[in-house]
Amino acid sequence: MTPSRTRWAAVLAAVWMGPVAGCDPVAPSGPSDRDDTAVDSDLPVPSACSVENAGTLPLGRRTNRALARGLADLLGADRDGGVDVSALPAADVATGYTNTRLDAVGGVSEAFLLAWRPTIARAAYASATSDVSVSVSLSSLVGTAGSEVPSPWGSQHTMRALQWGEGSLVVPFTLPMDGTWDVGLPVSWWLGWEDETLNAITARSTARLLLDGVQVDSWPVSAAFDTPKRRAVKVDLAAGPHTLELQPLWTGVGLPEGLTYAWILGNVEAHLEDAPTVPLSIAGTSVSCATGTSDDLVACAEPVLFDVARRAGSLPSSEVDLSGPLTVLRAARDAGAPPEEAIALALETILLSPRLLFLPTPSDDGALPPHAMAERLADTLWRSVPDVALLDCADADGLGVDGAEDDPCTLGAQVRRMLDDPRSDALYEDFVHQWLTLEGLDHTERDPALYPFIQDAAFDSMREEIRRIVLGTLAEDAPVRDLLDSPTHWVDAHLATLYGAPIPADQADAVADGGWFSWEDPTGARRGVLTSAAFLAAHSQSDRTSPVKRGVAILSKILCSPPGPPSPDAGVFSPDEREENPQDVLAQHRSDPSCNACHKDIDPMGLPLERYDAVGGERTRYANGDTIGHEATLPDGTVFHSPSDLIDAIVTDPRTDTCLAQQLFTWMQGRAPTPEDEPLIEAMASPDHPATFASMIETWVASPQARCLYRP
Amino acid sequence: MSIHPSRWSRRAILRGLGASLALPVMAPGVWAPGAARAATATSPKRLIVWFMPNGFVQDVFRPSSLGVVDGALPSTLTALAPWSDRLTWVSGFENLAPNGHSDPHRCALGGVLTGHLLDPNAAAVANGISFDQVLAQAWKGQTRFGSLELSSEAEAACSLLADPDGGVGIEALCAYTSHLSWDGPGRPRPATVDPQAVFDRLFGAADAVGDAEATARRVALRGSLLDSVMADATRFHATLGQHDAQRVEQFLDTMRDVERSLASRSECSLAPEDATEAWTPTDIQQHVDQMHRLMTLALSCDETRVITYRLGRAASNRPYPHLGFHDAHHLVSHHQGSVTKLTRLKAIERWAMDQLANLVSSLEATPNATGGTLLDDTLILVAPELAESASHLVHDLTFLLIGDLQGTLRTGVHLSASSDGRRPHSELLRGLLHAFGEPDDTFAPTGDGAYTDMLA
Incomplete structure (x- = not known):
């Protein structure tokens, strides 16, 4: 994934094509004051953001997931479950994505702090150990x-x-x-x-x-x-x-x-x-510390603590103040604490600071200062804290859109580096999971009488398939749209049963041991993430499918054309498949003109997926014995005869690319788009060539929306 | 004599382990309430709010006629029959929170204890202080914890709350679907779902990390550690704009409160079965049961006097498979006349009230400091999300009051606050503040004055 300099320049040109309300770019003064190695010098590159009408979103705290990932990164723990934040109250969700910059959740409640304190203490204690x-x-x-x-x-x-x-x-x-x-x-x-x-x-x-x-x-x-x-x-x-x-x-x-x-x-x-000299592991770093006096230990631990404090608060090096944590370290040592325990207490002191918890809004200028930009980049692209390399660039006053070809500290260079880093799996962990509303997998219990073979492990497999697909797309810099119609599925033993995918003979042992293989549905019907077990199961009820849920999800998240709110007397769709044909029930519902107003759009998006049951397995009949039809007609007369027809229609729908960009924008920006954001979203959607995660992110990063103050 | 390890059952071993714990073993009832406070001449009043998602089927929840209730209880409440003379139904109220919004699920929960008008499509979360927090603030400092917020169902993403099958749409904000208790505008108090976390907070060692020596050092160093954090927070605060600075001030205030509550440990001696309980329920039945036990413990040990509990979030779609069916709660609440669904809905509601009866029973079995029982001191306010479950309306709401709150409430009676079911329920909340001896007629922006017909 190494987009060309030309594309980066094109990105800048695209997103600075016009003023964006609230953070207008200052009119470019011309190329004369920049050196010859700068990016195409005739581009209207801004030098500052206007603060007029800028406004701010209130200070928010990091999301629970960002805290877990950030703590794990800071402490050298496994990012996947290495730090347990399950005790923290959930952050609220708005605009479809977790967002803690909203008033209700930006504050920190008593319940949060009561859970946060032991979370920090345990994480710190586990991260400072004596190796002997x-x-x-x-x-x-x-x-x-x-x-x-x-x-x-x-x-x-x-x-x-x-x-x-x-x-x-x-x-x-x-x-x-x-x-x-x-x-x-x-x-x-x-x-x-x-x-x-x-x-x-x-x-x-x-x-x-x-x-x-x-x-x-x-x-x-x-x-x-x-x-x-x-x-x-x-x-x-x-x-x-x-x-x-x-x-x-x-x-x-x-x-x-x-x-x-x-x-x-x-x-x-x-x-x-x-011992006179103790080998220690501090926040993932191995050091050998003399322990004769507390000063000896301080001298040994201080460089590691310095980096942790600097990264936890996204601080300039000159502003890192370890006096408090080191006082605690010395006091602990004097009280007889072993070296690793004294260091753990110092780490706890650093991590309990509100600097880690909060994402402040700079107040003195329209443009984000380099360290605030570093914090924002890391929180967005990694859902974590900055690393030392990113902060070094900020210390050097880098992270601007401008810079020499070989300057590693331009915004473009750092974004490319960050997207190549494994931490960019945040795109799956945080964005795709919410985009496809896979939370339903965590909250819907399945009727064991109907789905006896579905255990928690099967849901883990469903999530893992999506993770593999997304990370593959990211690694190959493939168009994001491919997620919707790629024929390749990733299958383990659970999903092989569910999908009816034959396990290749030469991989039987590996699959039996939990291994994965790629598989394509020979009928071509099961294509893309919308036909993955994860999406299908997440948009079902505990005992049946829901073509309405699936249809609304596709309209809302894939086409950005959500149906209007249900009328108060809309009633419910709750057929018992053992007695009724859900398609007949829906047809009856549509016969009421007031219901048809929304369901004429919703139902055709969900009905073709009726081939797949409430856990994503293939079926041909409802429980009442009726054959499942896949035919559905759009209001414009388009008829879908199969899941394939639906997928084809979605990937060729002009709304799809723009919607993908809009969803990613909403996640990154932390708010719903306004009309003023449309040029940026169109630029991200990149009508001339299929947009990739990298191209959309780079376009956003260069925009005033990303680089200037947050706006309400 | 020889050893036969295979004959050592797990039960025998656990029994052995229990006996080895160095805990005071006392007869049930002797250990509560908090011995250190037992000398108090009077017993304090206490509040439990018990929230029922999706409302109740009214004709099996409230008596068919007004006035003194005699004869059999409505069938949903059968398990409360032993306390039928301690029940009060007050009906005829409207929760104005939805304020014309078509879907009451989006707001009713958020407003049920605040009496505010709410807008789930606004740019920012608003609302105001809740009834329970008025009491918690009035009684601040009298117990280690001002209040406890508990739940048997976690908060949910907006995307999950949106249930097109159930006619629930997608809105901008979700804060009003999860939070009963509010410190003030924009400041909800999230509920804790994990019983172990509740137990640890009440009775655990706040600084237990590592072995006993390490824990002792942590306790000794806590002041120094927090001084450092506060000093850094103050430097951080100085770099922020006004709005952000207020947020950090709130953080610092909350931090101080938390530290105050953690600085001392519970003085309560727990019964062995509580001290050794695995607070890790495996199903909803056990979860609710453990939450009820924790409520009784918290009140009996006088760790707090204010508890809010919700069985589920707004429009809860939880299935209750142990009842013999897998239907999701919200979906059966829209029974549309289906006899099967209505039967199942009633079964869920009756099961919920059966559990509540267990709580009432344990409160009654727990002595208070004046020779009575905890039930004498406590008002359980059963607050529904909706009025009639199926109609999804928020007027003609019926609240069930359990307990006479040390004689301040009339009981054994069904009262109606209005003939049209439109009396703002904030007036009931104000009336209850009178019953608690903390009148505040400025509470809530809706309604006019206090409804006091239920006062003795």
């Missing part, structure tokens, strides 16, 4: 006392049975370095069946833990079941071999002959607590 630990699984031990018996606690614990007097359990382990170590293991024991004799015995019995032959812990035992609890000691140890020994100390009277007892044990684990 030793673990010895007791199940691997041989040659020590006792024999292994099955543990009722599952695989996490081992159970070893011993006879009285058989001796103790000795576990050897080796430490890689000198330092203060936390050594221990989860342990409890079982003394057979509860009876009074045993209770009397155990009341006078003690368990002991010995490290290198020296007792370091002892505790009374009980006959009751107990979860293994970690018994541990913190002690300075040298690198090399050591032993941990578990020993019973009996003070009881005569013991029953042949009595067996058992230890219930977890792994022996040794964690390096402190």
